[in-house]
Amino acid sequence: MAAVLAWMKGSTLLRHLVLLVLGVVLVIVLTDQLQEYQFIHLGILGAYICAAAGLTVLVGLNGQISLGHAALMAIGAYTVALIQNHFTDQNVTGLWVLPICLLAGAFVTAVAGAVIGVAAARLRGPYLAGATLTLGVALPPITSHFTSLFNGDQGLSASIQSPPTSLGYNFSFQHWQAWIGLFCALVVLFFLANLNRSAVGRHMRAVRDDEIAAALCGLSVPRIQITTFAVSSATAGLGGGVLAVMLGARPGAFDLVLSLTLLLAVVIGGLGSLTGAVIGSVIVVYLATFITDRVSGLGLSASSTQNLTNNLPSAVFGLLLIIVMLALPGGAQGLLRRLLALIPRRTTQPTGGQK
Amino acid sequence: MSRFLFLTINGLSFGAVYAAVALSLVLIWRTTRVLNFAQGAMATATAFIALSVTQATGSYWLGFAVALVAGFLLGAVLEIAVFRKAETASPLNSIVIGVGVLIVIEAVLGMVYGNQNSRSFPASFSTDTYSIGNTALFSDQTLFTIGSVLAVMLALAALLTWTPSGLRMRASAFAPEVARLLGVRVGRMLTLGWALAGAVGALAGMLVIPTGLVIIPQSMDAVFVLGFTGAVVGGLDSPVGAVVGGVATGLVLSYASGYLGSDLTLVAALVLLMVVLLVRPSGLFSGVQARRV
Numbered sequence: 160m161a162a163v164l165a166w167m168k169g170s171t172l173l174r175h176l177v178l179l180v181l182g183v184v185l186v187i188v189l190t191d192q193l194q195e196y197q198f199i200h201l202g203i204l205g206a207y208i209c210a211a212a213g214l215t216v217l218v219g220l221n222g223q224i225s226l227g228h229a230a231l232m233a234i235g236a237y238t239v240a241l242i243q244n245h246f247t248d249q250n251v252t253g254l255w256v257l258p259i260c261l262l263a264g265a266f267v268t269a270v271a272g273a274v275i276g277v278a279a280a281r282l283r284g285p286y287l288a289g290a291t292l293t294l295g296v297a298l299p300p301i302t303s304h305f306t307s308l309f310n311g312d313q314g315l316s317a318s319i320q321s322p323p324t325s326l327g328y329n330f331s332f333q334h335w336q337a338w339i340g341l342f343c344a345l346v347v348l349f350f351l352a353n354l355n356r357s358a359v360g361r362h363m364r365a366v367r368d369d370e371i372a373a374a375l376c377g378l379s380v381p382r383i384q385i386t387t388f389a390v391s392s393a394t395a396g397l398g399g400g401v402l403a404v405m406l407g408a409r410p411g412a413f414d415l416v417l418s419l420t421l422l423l424a425v426v427i428g429g430l431g432s433l434t435g436a437v438i439g440s441v442i443v444v445y446l447a448t449f450i451t452d453r454v455s456g457l458g459l460s461a462s463s464t465q466n467l468t469n470n471l472p473s474a475v476f477g478l479l480l481i482i483v484m485l486a487l488p489g490g491a492q493g494l495l496r497r498l499l500a501l502i503p504r505r506t507t508q509p510t511g512g513q514k
Numbered sequence: 515m516s517r518f519l520f521l522t523i524n525g526l527s528f529g530a531v532y533a534a535v536a537l538s539l540v541l542i543w544r545t546t547r548v549l550n551f552a553q554g555a556m557a558t559a560t561a562f563i564a565l566s567v568t569q570a571t572g573s574y575w576l577g578f579a580v581a582l583v584a585g586f587l588l589g590a591v592l593e594i595a596v597f598r599k600a601e602t603a604s605p606l607n608s609i610v611i612g613v614g615v616l617i618v619i620e621a622v623l624g625m626v627y628g629n630q631n632s633r634s635f636p637a638s639f640s641t642d643t644y645s646i647g648n649t650a651l652f653s654d655q656t657l658f659t660i661g662s663v664l665a666v667m668l669a670l671a672a673l674l675t676w677t678p679s680g681l682r683m684r685a686s687a688f689a690p691e692v693a694r695l696l697g698v699r700v701g702r703m704l705t706l707g708w709a710l711a712g713a714v715g716a717l718a719g720m721l722v723i724p725t726g727l728v729i730i731p732q733s734m735d736a737v738f739v740l741g742f743t744g745a746v747v748g749g750l751d752s753p754v755g756a757v758v759g760g761v762a763t764g765l766v767l768s769y770a771s772g773y774l775g776s777d778l779t780l781v782a783a784l785v786l787l788m789v790v791l792l793v794r795p796s797g798l799f800s801g802v803q804a805r806r807v
Contacts, residue, residue: 293739293783
């Protein structure tokens with residue numbers, strides 16, 4: 160037993176594999192206990208985790224900022240919806256169709272991200288923030304220009320097949336959607352955790368900490384920045400694809416608010432930490448529901464209840480963002496580590512951004 | 515030809531607004547190295563205050579004046595309360611703090627005024643257009659927009675160039691430590707810069723919201739993004755660049771929406787930004803910068 164544990168400690172891949180299997184088991188057991196209406200939140204949580212994990216790698220590990228990740232998610236969402244609907248039109252069915260669509264969504268977004276990354280690698284700090292912000296705002300409205308392909312403001316709904324009958328007849332469609340979202344999130348986390356511990360991950364951090372020193376060590380700074388942008392885009396595209404499976408691809412869903420929400424999740428969780436991205440996504444998805452439930456219980460007039468439920472979550476998020484940045488730059492994950500102080504720190508404290 | 519003339523005047527009018535937003539961003543960036551993401555939301559807040567004052571007193575111009583004063587105060591208060599602590603943080607952290615302030619301001623406005631578009635926002639002057647033949651050219655409001663932004667820019671330039679306070683502000687931006695040793699209260703100068711930027715942003719909001727926008731908490735988001743585009747195109751360190759970049763953004767957008775279709779205006783802004791940044795990664799008017807090891 161001890162020998163097995165020691166072997167596991169030595170092999171990062173094996174350790175992450177064990178965690179992946181544990182995650183899958185946890186998802187299967189956990190979703191079995193839940194009510195129907197909770198599945199949609201879980202699926203959306205999966206989409207957020209995919210995108211936020213990619214964003215935390217970009218911002219926290221590589222020091223590039225993106226305020227336009229919603230646009231990348233839109234690319235993934237539309238790709239998945241278009242391909243899936245094409246398969247459905249051709250009457251191609253099978254369990255392999257959806258994974259192919261999601262992979263294609265991630266791949267197309269990664270290519271788009273690599274192109275954007277070429278531009279991003281030349282830009283620094285506020286200029287990069289400005290360029291990605293404009294990108295995020297400008298890209299989704301293109302869909303209304305090509306109405307015949309993207310169906311304008313209504314967007315596309317992806318025609319997903321019902322879950323396989325081998326799961327039993329009581330297995331609902333929403334349950335299936337939640338599985339898709341959470342399994343995608345687990346795959347992304349597994350992939351990024353391995354990447355983080357690999358040479359590529361070390362190169363990313365080297366570029367973040369000091370570009371000139373990294374270049375002197377023989378690393379190609381632009382190439383690493385472009386690779387990171389492409390990887391981050393791929394996961395964002397996958398997240399967008401999951402959102403398309405849940406809610407369809409609508410241009411209005413991929414607005415500035417989504418980009419900022421992702422940033423919020425990453426910052427509140429703790430920049431550069433995958434655990435932090437998960438914690439942040441959970442907070443972002445569930446705190447809003449929690450607050451609106453509390454407000455409804457206050458018994459205010461209808462209009463003020465509506466104003467509060469629409470805005471109080473944002474106000475809390477904004478305040479959290481400011482407080483976390485000023486008081487706890489490590490985010491929730493950093494706080495957790497300091498409180499527990501059990502796990503030795505493996506990476507340097509993420510600071511993010513260029514010097 | 516007359517269509518081209520109309521698009522040019524329209525572009526100059528919106529360009530003036532973008533230039534004002536860009537200028538307010540540059541005023542803050544030069545002195546504190548903070549990018550104020552809340553600039554648009556601050557302008558929306560002052561516009562709501564102006565609307566409330568106008569409704570209570572019946573005087574439009576009192577509301578207008580109150581908006582400018584409110585912008586001035588809001589800028590100063592935010593600098594003292596939040597951003598002073600952000601100045602020492604990394605650029606990324608200060609950007610995130612700005613985003614946080616943006617979200618809080620819009621949420622507070624939504625809680626007080628609601629998110630629906632249920633109000634009409636009066637213009638300073640008539641928006642009826644004068645036309646030559648069948649082509650509409652410009653309105654009194656267009657002239658007022660261009661004129662007032664121009665006046666504010668000249669006033670700011672005069673303030674920075676010829677007055678003792680302007681000299682102190684430039685000294686604080688150029689060499690904070692030396693300025694402090696020479697007796698300039700640098701912190702106070704930074705607050706003044708934020709306050710002036712807040713007032714300029716408020717002016718932009720009062721000018722642009724009546725012309726084609728509705729008054730909701732997110733009114734100024736798009737204007738902020740385009741003003742930011744203008745500032746980045748010009749180079750964040752140069753006030754002249756901000757004005758040129760803002761006007762260029764307005765013109766490019768006006769031509770794009772006139773000749774290509776209104777769906778593609780934001781794409782045109784993106785193309786403009788990308789072309790400029792790929793040629794000059796720090797904007798058109800940036801100085802030559804040595805990278806520090």
